[in-house]
Amino acid sequence: MNTPVQEMPSWRVRIGFVAAVFGMFMAILDIQIVASSLNEIQAGVSASQDEISWIQTAYLIAEIIMIPLSGVMARIFSTRTAFVISSVGFTLASLGCAMASTINELIVLRAIQGFMGGAMIPITQAVSFTIFPRHKMGSVQAVIGLVATIAPSIGPTLGGYITQHMSWHWLFLVNVIPGILVTIGVWCLLDIDTADRKAIKRLDVIGLALMALFLGTLEFVLEEGPDDDWFSNRLILGFSVVCAVSCVLFFWRAFTARYPIINLRLFRERNFATGVGLVFVIGIALYGLVYLMPLYFGTVRHFNSLQIGEVMFVTGIAMFVTAPLVGKFSDLVDLRILIGLGLLLTGIGSVMNANLTEDSGYWEFFLPQLVRGVGMIMCMVPCARIALGSLSPQQVGDGSGMFSVMRNLGGAVGLALLDTVRDHQRDYHWMQLIPSINQGREVVVTELARYQQQFTGVVSDPQAAAIKMIASRVAGQAEVLAFNDIFLWLGLIYIVAFPIVFLLRKPT
Known part of the structure; x- marks a missing residue:
């Protein structure tokens, strides 16, 4: 167990932490900011329909490889230097994306952007547990949770607005000035530890390569599988085999190497293991609903990106208003109660949208979004506290990386399942x-x-x-019925996941 910090950090360090939070926000936002502007980008770089999807896939694959490496980076270079390297790389790659003239250039630069920006997410999470005292952690994690949930929610809306009023190049140019400010702020203000150059000698290169291969191929299969009919596609099948083999070898290496690239022994801590499992489930809703709602409004109601944004804004408002309250209550109430209520509310809010019609719009989604938004923020804030709060200061870096990876993997698995279920149920209802x-x-x-x-x-x-x-008209009805099935099953996942809360120990 860790010995918690008892005193608040200086204002200098607090402002540096705020700069890091902005960096985290940019990195998470850029996962989804291109989602509603793919057609404009496709025309701008003369890409095919198959090629354009790679500007999201490349970012996600690269990011999910970098996230667990953040702990190693912070040890080798120090927290401040590791974050600055990540921020500078992310900012330069964003500038490069805006200047790209071909799809190949854009894909490579998006991969660099995702890889370099990926470290900012877990480093910020780790810093919060390192510098703040336990009695202030509720408010701090409310901010972190708000960023982690709102950023992907507003990504497509913000991206659509920017593209409609300026051009798709500004999807990436908007990162440049904030990126510079974040880099300066963290470098000047967040000097909280020292580098350990000896850690380079202990770097497990074989484990690193196996982890990159395992996570990279897994993300590829989950992203591309639904569109390519899964294992009937030879490329998907080949990547799945590589993923399975590298997975076995990675876990073998992680448990046998003297200095493993990732400390999987952290899963011996019950609260950490359970909390990471819960954040995987939360990731399904967090990213799944951001994908599902625009898909419904785009395919069924034919809304433009701004109209979709107006509907989805309700979730963001619900989270924004609720986060400070949840942060306060998490200092006063058993965290397990908050997580349990959050799971139930997320599930109920999803089931409330299981009776859609072709005419469902803003008001049919208004109350369900309020319920889901409150539920998701009630899950995210205490889940991070209960998982990472049980680790020592030396373990928090690795733990926050795994926490972020599992949230992203939950989203990737969720998107793959949603796409597959939608295709299956649409065909089923058509036949009926x-x-x-x-x-x-x-x-x-x-x-x-x-x-x-x-x-x-x-x-x-x-x-x-x-x-x-x-x-x-029949196809439209089948589509709506398929969406109803998805919302119902998504809700049931969270209701069924509720008993997992009883596996958690009461935090001390």
Whole structure:
């Protein structure tokens, strides 16, 4: 167990920490900021539909490789230097992305951006547990939790607004000035430890290579699998085999090396292991809902990015208002109670959207978003405290890296499952609805006649056009029913996960 810090850090260090939090915000924001602007970027760099998805995949793969390395970086270079290296690399890569003229350049630079920026996330988390006393940790983790949840939520909205009013290049240029300020702030103000150059000699290069191969191929399979029909695609199958083999070798190396690249023995601490498992589940909703709601409004309601942003803004407001209260209550109430309530509220909020129609809009999502937003922030804040608060100061760096990796992996697994379930359920509901579309039913005959009359004199074959319109309506209904199934199952995941809370020990 760690000996907690008893006194507040100086104002100099606190301001440096705020700068680090802004860096963390930028790194998480950039995961999703391009999500609603892919068409504009595709046109700008003359990319194909298959190629453009790689500007997100490359970022995620690189980021998830770097996150667990942050602890090693901080030991070798010191916390301040490791963060500054990450911030400078992220800022320069952002500038390069804005100047890219081809898809290949953009993919490479996005990978560099994700890799360099990835370290800012767990380093900031680790710093919070290093410099602040235990009795202030509720407020501190409320800020961290707010950043971790709001950044991906507003990413697509902010990206759409920027692209619509300026150009897609500004999706990356907006990082430059804040990146410079963050770099200066952390370098000048956050000098909290010293470098250990001897740690370079203890660096497990083999373990590092195996971890990069394992996490990189895993992220690739989860990102590309749903679109490429999983293992029927030879490339996905090949990467899956590489992932499985490198996974086994990585875990073997981690438990046998004298100085492993990642200290997996931290999972012997029950609260850490359970907390990391819970944040994996939280990641499914955190990233899954950010993906699912714009997808619904884009495909079913045909909203533009600003209209989608107006709807999703409700979640951000709910989190923003709730975070300080949760931070305060986490100092007064058993953290396990907050996590349990958060899981239930997230689940209930998802189930509330399991009765959508083709006309569902802002108000049908308003209350469910409030409930989900409150629930997710109630999970995130105490989950970090209960998982990382049980570690010693020397272990927090590795622990925060694994905590962030599991949150991102939860999101990746969630997105892959959501896409797969959506495709399956859409086909299932199509097959269930089609038998009812026959000319023995009066309503079908009436609708066909109405459409046929509309197309008479407009197209050469009015009957075929009328049938096509009926098929389109059936496909739309199947799509909506598939979304209902996803919201229902997503909610049940959190309700079923509730008993996990009982595995946690009461924090001391």
